[in-house]
Amino acid sequence: MEASSLNRLIEELKRLPGIGTKTAQRLAFFLMKVPKERALGLARAIEEVKEKVRFCRRCGNLSENDLCGICSDSRRDAALICVVQEAMDVLAIDRMGEYRGVFHVLHGALSPIDNIGPDELNLRPLMERLEETEVREVILATNPTIEGEATAMYLARLIHAKRGIKVSRIAHGIPMGGHLEYADEVTLSKALEGRREIQ
Amino acid sequence: MEIRRLSLQHFRNIRSCIVVPGRGINILFGDNGQGKTNLLEAIYFLSHLGTFRPTAQKDLVRQGMQWGRVEGTIEDQGVPKDILLTIGEKEKGVRVNGKPVSRGVDYYGTFDVTLFSPETLNLVRGAPEGRRRFLDRAIYSLDRRYLYDLKEYRKILQQRNVLLRLIREGRVPRRELTVWNEQLVRTGSRILQRRYRFLKEYVEYCTGIFRQLVHKEGELRILYHATLVRKGEAMTGGLSEIQEKFMAGIAAVVDREIQGGTTRIGPHLDDLSFEVAHGPAKSFASQGESRMLALALTLSEARFHSEKKGAPPVLLLDDVASELDPVHRQRLSRFLCRMGQVFLTTTDKDLDEKMEVSSTRFLVERGEITLVKNGEKL
Ligand SMILES: Nc1ncnc2c1ncn2[C@@H]1O[C@H](COP(=O)(O)OP(=O)(O)OP(=O)(O)O)[C@@H](O)[C@H]1O
Ligand SMILES: [Mg+2]
Ligand SMILES: [Zn+2]
Numbered sequence: 001m002e003a004s005s006l007n008r009l010i011e012e013l014k015r016l017p018g019i020g021t022k023t024a025q026r027l028a029f030f031l032m033k034v035p036k037e038r039a040l041g042l043a044r045a046i047e048e049v050k051e052k053v054r055f056c057r058r059c060g061n062l063s064e065n066d067l068c069g070i071c072s073d074s075r076r077d078a079a080l081i082c083v084v085q086e087a088m089d090v091l092a093i094d095r096m097g098e099y100r101g102v103f104h105v106l107h108g109a110l111s112p113i114d115n116i117g118p119d120e121l122n123l124r125p126l127m128e129r130l131e132e133t134e135v136r137e138v139i140l141a142t143n144p145t146i147e148g149e150a151t152a153m154y155l156a157r158l159i160h161a162k163r164g165i166k167v168s169r170i171a172h173g174i175p176m177g178g179h180l181e182y183a184d185e186v187t188l189s190k191a192l193e194g195r196r197e198i199q
Numbered sequence: 200m201e202i203r204r205l206s207l208q209h210f211r212n213i214r215s216c217i218v219v220p221g222r223g224i225n226i227l228f229g230d231n232g233q234g235k236t237n238l239l240e241a242i243y244f245l246s247h248l249g250t251f252r253p254t255a256q257k258d259l260v261r262q263g264m265q266w267g268r269v270e271g272t273i274e275d276q277g278v279p280k281d282i283l284l285t286i287g288e289k290e291k292g293v294r295v296n297g298k299p300v301s302r303g304v305d306y307y308g309t310f311d312v313t314l315f316s317p318e319t320l321n322l323v324r325g326a327p328e329g330r331r332r333f334l335d336r337a338i339y340s341l342d343r344r345y346l347y348d349l350k351e352y353r354k355i356l357q358q359r360n361v362l363l364r365l366i367r368e369g370r371v372p373r374r375e376l377t378v379w380n381e382q383l384v385r386t387g388s389r390i391l392q393r394r395y396r397f398l399k400e401y402v403e404y405c406t407g408i409f410r411q412l413v414h415k416e417g418e419l420r421i422l423y424h425a426t427l428v429r430k431g432e433a434m435t436g437g438l439s440e441i442q443e444k445f446m447a448g449i450a451a452v453v454d455r456e457i458q459g460g461t462t463r464i465g466p467h468l469d470d471l472s473f474e475v476a477h478g479p480a481k482s483f484a485s486q487g488e489s490r491m492l493a494l495a496l497t498l499s500e501a502r503f504h505s506e507k508k509g510a511p512p513v514l515l516l517d518d519v520a521s522e523l524d525p526v527h528r529q530r531l532s533r534f535l536c537r538m539g540q541v542f543l544t545t546t547d548k549d550l551d552e553k554m555e556v557s558s559t560r561f562l563v564e565r566g567e568i569t570l571v572k573n574g575e576k577l
Contacts, residue, residue, distance in 0.1 A: 153381055
């Protein structure tokens with residue numbers, strides 16, 4: 001009896017990305033041992049996030065309001081849009097503290113194998129933004145994988161077809177494929193190729 | 200590069216041995232099934248962390264044992280390196296100078312060998328995959344970016360092939376192919392450009408070595424058959440030219456690609472052919488000539504490699520001298536004397552006399568390896 005609720009917790013934890021059976025067991029036993037308040041604090045935090053956090057209407061970023069903190073910040077340069085694959089990437093770029101423009105989150109990248117085509121991406125709102133607001137430049141910061149590259153190419157064409165907005169692709173410090181195993185030569189030769197405006 | 204000392208434990212049929220090879224030619228002789236190829240395989244393993252035979256990693260461990268060890272002291276242009284490989288049921292450990300190396304890619308290039316085995320014969324007569332693999336390996340052993348491009352290209356192909364099928368089933372509009380065509384062309388053209396560039400230089404080495412080994416005034420031509428070039432059409436090998444032809448080629452076959460659900464042109468389908476005086480070696484060369492040609496191609500790769508890297512790789516020649524007539528054997532030995540360290544296997548205990556070379560000789564008998572000098576075991 002007592003074990004079945006514990007088992008359920010373990011099974012739930014195992015569904016989280018990057019967590020296998022061993023880790024799930026360790027976490028579950030840890031939660032069992034800590035004071036009730038702390039464990040419930042975690043449960044409540046999860047609940048709150050699920051109730052409050054949604055996607056920003058404009059850019060697709062995570063937000064507690066209709067518009068996210070970045071979209072509603074008037075000091076941000078709304079004419080400069082950085083397009084990323086995931087909301088996580090917004091955090092990563094913003095943490096550097098140098099970027100003053102706004103974002104657009106696609107929630108994925110083109111990948112026929114995974115059945116992800118243009119319709120599965122958060123694209124239409126981006127095209128609407130380009131129609132409705134004055135946009136000077138779009139920076140394509142999709143991942144340096146073949147899927148991210150394909151997505152960047154696709155977007156570049158789409159945007160160019162619409163109007164003369166400058167489109168650029170970020171130069172990658174990490175090698176294509178995102179795997180660090182390919183040593184410096186690859187990075188170097190990629191970096192030299194990078195920094196290009198997409199025509 | 201050179202092996203100064205090799206020590207094996209529980210590797211194949213070798214229980215335990217320490218071999219101190221000579222700097223030049225080393226001859227491993229013994230009857231069939233005694234462990235000669237196993238010893239070469241151990242050296243190959245030290246370089247590639249894998250084997251050239253179609254067998255599972257765990258089969259490398261001596262039967263009935265839990266683990267095996269291959270340990271080598273390599274000298275690379277005067278600098279010694281200690282390499283230790285352990286093979287277990289599941290795991291493989293790699294240490295260089297006592298430090299563990301966790302990823303194969305980081306190890307790559309630590310110790311270079313070039314192998315000629317009876318399977319290399321398929322290079323001339325066998326299926327195109329073998330020739331593509333030979334070509335690709337020769338290029339990426341000097342250029343890691345090429346290996347990386349090959350891997351990317353394979354992923355692009357997979358995506359594109361799935362998309363072709365989705366289009367055939369009417370589930371996806373055809374215009375979605377555009378970006379995948381561009382990706383294919385971008386990466387594929389880079390691969391092609393490297394291949395053309397490599398072959399241009401490589402063929403010079405081959406012709407020279409072919410003349411030394413096979414035929415004094417012999418002509419050897421290596422032709423690259425690109426699926427995106429039509430018969431009789433010229434190709435200079437410039438990047439933008441390749442890209443243009445690639446794009447045009449796709450446009451010409453895309454309907455059939457969609458029907459068939461696979462990519463029909465690109466470096467993954469290309470082939471090489473070797474032409475001697477009379478025509479394609481595939482149809483004209485005799486058994487012995489094919490063998491010499493394959494050998495010349497392999498030795499050329501080693502020579503090319505050594506020019507680029509500044510030191511020759513260790514040559515492993517499995518069973519190469521059998522079937523060679525005295526004239527060709529002589530030529531081979533004259534050539535080998537000018538390479539670096541060489542390991543030759545043979546069942547012929549008098550091979551050294553027949554080749555007229557000074558060599559270090561080892562008798563291989565039931566997995567035991569013994570140095571032999573002046574006919575006496577030491
Ligand atoms: N894991 C293993 N444990 C024990 N013995 C093995 C193992 N793997 C292979 N062998 C044995 O090693 C022997 C083959 O050795 P090898 O292929 O080196 O022969 P060889 O000397 O090259 O012979 P040939 O002249 O016929 O090519 C075989 O008898 C085989 O059974
Ligand atoms: Mg053998
Ligand atoms: Zn927003």
